[in-house]
Amino acid sequence: MHPSPFRTARAPRLVLSLMAALSACAVFTCAHAADPDTKLLEAAKQAQPALIDTLKDMVSIESGSSNAAGLAKMADYTEKQLKALGARTERHKSGKGAGSTVVGTFTGTGTKRLMLMAHMDTVYPEGTLATQPWRVESGRIYGPGIADDKGGIAVILHALKMLNDAGWRDYAKVTVLFNSDEEIGSIDSGELIATLAAEHDYVFSCEPIAARAEGLLLGASGTGTVTMQVRGRTSHAGAAPELGRNALVELSHQILQTRDIAKSIPGTQLNWTVAQAGQVRNQIPERAFATADMRLTVADGFERMEAALRERVANKLVPDTETTIAIERGRPPFVASSAARELAKKAQGIYGEIGRKLALHDNTGGATDAGFAARSGKAIVLESFGLAGEGYHARDEFITVDSIVPRLYLMTRMMQEVAKAQ
Secondary structure (H helix, E strand, O other), X not given: OOOOOOOOOOHHHHHHHHHHHHHHHHHHHHHHOOOOOHHHHHHHHHHHHHHHHHHHHHHOOOOEOOOHHHHHHHHHHHHHHHHXXXXXXXXXXXXXXXXXXXXXXXXXXXXXXXXXXXXXXXXXXXXXXXXXXXXXXXXXXXXXXXXXXXXXXXXXXXXXXXXXXXXOOOOOEEEEEEEOOHHHOOOOHHHHHHXXXXXXXXXXXXXXXXXXXXXXXXXXXXXXXXXXXXXXXOEEOOOOHHHOEOHHHHHHHHHHHHOOHHHHOOOEEEEEEEEEEOOOXXXXXXXXXXXXXXXXXXXXXXXXXXXXXXXXXXXXXXXXXXXXXXXXXXXXXXXXXXXHXXXXXXXXXXXXXXXXXXXXXXXXXXXXOHXXXXXXXXXXXXXXXXXXXXXXXXXXOEXXXXXXXXXXXXXXXXXXXXXXXX
């Protein structure tokens, strides 16, 4: 028997280090690769064909944000599905939008209150199905709005059916909300979402997630529209231009000197996107205006941006002109709380049970209704429980078939976990 090459004075320390490493690996394995709930996983597999049928039904309904008839069909369809699952339903008619919001409520025997939400409207105009029909190809299913966000609706409906079939009622209340104006800023439903979310312990929003980085979203930008208006003085462009005060020239000056203003306000973004001035070629324009897309990830972003813009536009190029700034606030930013981040780690463990990795994305340039849901700070909110896919708001939008079972498993397991939390 040969002596071990590790039998030196350093051996005890090395052995202890190896034992510590093995112990850490064991803990990691237990936390991230626990055995799956085989009954729930099998139920998710059994639910896949029916979920695909539901997707096909919904994609066949063209429901752009201004398509009143299509949105009414979607509301009828989703309300019927919720009632079949045992929900008490109601509709909230939009004041500005073309559709309504469907709300379903389930009452259970537990203590926790859960809210699930997704949106029925899409960005696609009527007639899009003629050139972008439903099709299945190479593990993908294509169709306008299939990922954003009819896939989210399908996950909610079939996750609820799986849990109903299993006899699960370990919750005080589950509220489901399907709105019809998300793609136009949730102009009517935003306040309803905020109000209902504040009455719940947890909110799971079901926007899609990118197939290339399947996970959950822990942050999204708030939105706003900035309007800049310039008032000058009109005059003849050929005979007496010096008597005028050119609003277009002043607007151009102001756009140039504010184009990088967001760099001085961390957590904000501003991009001028539309401008207009003048009526005819031979007249010095008296009025000009521009609008900008604003994004923010900080609560005081609107106030700080408005103050900074007003200070900056006081520097004029054209004398005797007046520049005004106004900001129309859209969605508030969504920034996951520390409690939500801890819950997201639990979701990673659940995905690990079925051998999948779950990424946690801190922010995107987009905006979601999770911002309204998290506004009060009362609910723990997570985003992007919908299906994985790509091509949102573009041609050939799709979901990946192999994301269906994992996303159903994630949603149902997470609902069970939060319902039994202390």
